[in-house]
Amino acid sequence: MIEQPDWLRLQKALTIEAEQGFTDLMGRQYRFSEFLCLTFGKLPASLSSDRDDIPQQSHRDRWQQLAQEFANYPNLDMEARQSLIAQTRRYIYQLQQLEAGGEGERGGERGNNISNPTIKTPQSTIQNPKSPIVSEVSKLLAPGIDQKLSEVAEIGPRRADKLARLGLYTVRDLLFYYPRDHIDYAKQVQISELQAGETVTIVATVKSISCFTSPKNQKLTILEMQLRDNSGRIKFSRFYAGARYASRGWQESVKRLYPVGTMLAACGLVKESKYGKTLDNPELEVLAQPGDAIESLTIGRVVPVYALTEGVVANLVREAVAAAMPATHHLKDPLPSGLRQKYNLMELKDAIANIHFPPDSDSLQASRRRLVFDEFFYLQLGLLQRQQRAKQVQTQAIFAPSGELIEEFYKILPFELTGAQQRVVNDILDDLQKNVPMNRLIQGDVGSGKTVVAVIAIVAAIQSGYQAALMAPTEVLAEQHYRKLVSWFNLLHLPVELLTGSTRVVKRRQIHAQLETGELPVLVGTHALIQDPVNFNRLGLVVIDEQHRFGVEQRAKLQQKGEQPHVLTMTATPIPRTLALTIHGDLDVSQIDELPPGRQAIQTTALMASQRSDAYDLMRREIAQGRQIYVVLPLVEESEKLDLRSAVEEHQKLQDAIFPEFQVGLLHGRMSSADKDRAITKFRDKETQILVSTTVVEVGVDVPNATVMMIEHAERFGLSQLHQLRGRVGRGAAKSYCLLMSSSKSPDAQQRLKVLEQSQDGFFVSEMDMRFRGPGEVLGKRQSGVADFTLASLVEDEEILILARQAAEKVIEIDVNLDRLYLMKQELKLRYERLMGGAILT
Known part of the structure; x- marks a missing residue:
């Protein structure tokens, strides 16, 4: 039987395949198509049994048909694969809804009565972007939170099909599909006040307009306009690529949209051009007269920017979100008013409205703070709940603390x-x-x-x-x-x-x-x-x-x-x-957080290729005093694609040309265990003075006599990994050195290496590493356990994370199972599974 966790796994497989470009990904055991074929090859219990609420035969037929279609998946072209996955995701969602019995929202505000004063949060001034306040009529006509997008009048089946490519099937999906960024066109200025680099809106009169095919490219059409207000003039162009725009009929129709003398609102990024300041490919809207309300979803607003996919344009998502916005009236806030007041959090419905269509930057920041808090809070709530449940387990293994x-x-x-x-x-x-x-x-x-x-x-x-x-x-x-x-x-x-x-x-x-x-x-x-x-x-x-x-x-x-x-x-x-x-x-x-006494700081230096001879001189001096050297490289063998020194090549070069008087060993991950042991033993026993290695020495090789760590192509390693490698020296009483050889002149690469020159503190180094590379890369290949947040940033939002942890601890103290906080319990189940993919972290 396919139960709830497997629904999630199935949807996740479909989502990942779509995100990776419909390539029939290879998993641990099966290809994507094989996994889906096997899945649909077995009827779930709900379709095998006789249930009145599910039309059995049609669903059985459809289930078996999908097994056949995914068996043929490798033979389908890209468009057919996209279509099959979109249809399957919709079908799985529909079947889940049927199995759930169409329960929808339950419980209302039940269970959220924590006796604290009601919070007065900033109210959204833009709920539906085309009207400042959601009217009582629009509330009555608002779509339901769990309503299918195809059933929303302003969206319809055709647009819903396109939105399904983004994994959006219901109004709730759409409301919680947060923008990845915002562009602020809300600042309205006069032409004389334009500053390069700003995004602005101007309202001015059309003084001249022309639309023509580029003499250099017959498939490029250019619209040129000159606008004027009482402070000056501005000239700009818009570009249209494609043969259909080259027809004179289309070009004349565009000119008729913006005749000379028309009052126009234009917004975009201000740039410098040979004609002076201009707007870069601006958005345009005709106004009946000065002072008219701007109806556009972009002009004069803080504009949401969404993650898109092929065939789904920005305005489609914006317009769909606008159509769904009245449904925020139905949102029940799982956080009690007392908790919101304590942590100064905006109400959920206002936060959702303002994250999509904020009237100003302050509203945007307040809404983002609430939604980031939610992401952290539910993760911490889940972790703490698991910790408390673990403490309820008993063990017979009780140890004496002394003896x-x-x-x-x-x-x-x-x-x-x-x-x-x-x-x-x-x-x-x-x-x-x-x-x-x-x-x-x-x-x-x-x-x-x-x-x-x-x-x-x-x-x-x-x-x-x-x-x-x-x-x-x-x-x-x-x-x-x-x-x-x-x-x-x-x-x-x-x-x-x-x-x-x-x-x-x-x-x-x-x-x-x-x-x-x-x-x-x-x-x-x-x-x-x-x-x-x-x-x-x-x-x-x-x-x-x-x-x-x-x-x-x-x-x-x-x-x-x-x-x-x-x-x-x-x-x-x-x-x-x-x-x-x-x-x-x-x-x-x-x-x-304390090193054993007697440990000296390791002198760390970033060197360019021109300083290589200085590095070799230091190595000779250290070997002359009976010390030993590590040389670490990122590759085992030469790569045709990457111009990097390899361990095998470098070992040969150091032994034959640079240090023929010394013994140079080689260690890398492709060697047999016996050969690895032999290489390490020889180095430990001082039979070899230099050990050329890949990062296999990052942990575990403990040779106190080694005093120099030279790392080739240091710019290709993360800071935390470089710090680990540096830790292979400095384990004895003698002064030790870490040489970071880099061929990169990139300011970013040099800045990263300077962190290691300036600090021996691993926690500081890891903090900087996370700031440079992000949390997923710090642990390597998006190591399992790093939550996939939508808005929250572990780098920028530490303060909110600490507050969310504190709030979660207080809630767990009061009600570990959340029995009195029904809405919060439901939200935790939904979010924690979605955030962590149902995985146990530790």
């Missing part, structure tokens, strides 16, 4: 914990005493000592008779953790094993057997830990390093190896506060 084994571990440590490390250890040990499973994230900069903190938690688990698992994303990092644990646990007489994809079959079977009997208390590994044959006897603690590199299902699968084990996740990628609240809002977060 002989923990005391012995502290004694064998060759250093004392920093204050920050001890604070985080206390947080963890406090969690481990409770019968609620721990779900804590440790954030810490490169080299801040997260691993030893996690190991104390592992020791606490073993001391209490439980097993622990530590999972890392790469074999290099897993090997690094294994070596550290072995060096400590041998002194405690505790066995520890490593399980990766490279582990031999005999050894693998031995590990499996020891896990099941409980003889093996600690297992370190990669994704191999989540394979079916891995069964723990009594798993009480799961530690996941660089957790953002694992998928949701992978992390969950490891947790399922035990009965509600405690979970400790770690990341050496510092995350800005706003991003952390968004993707880790349901976790308890501890931060190690």
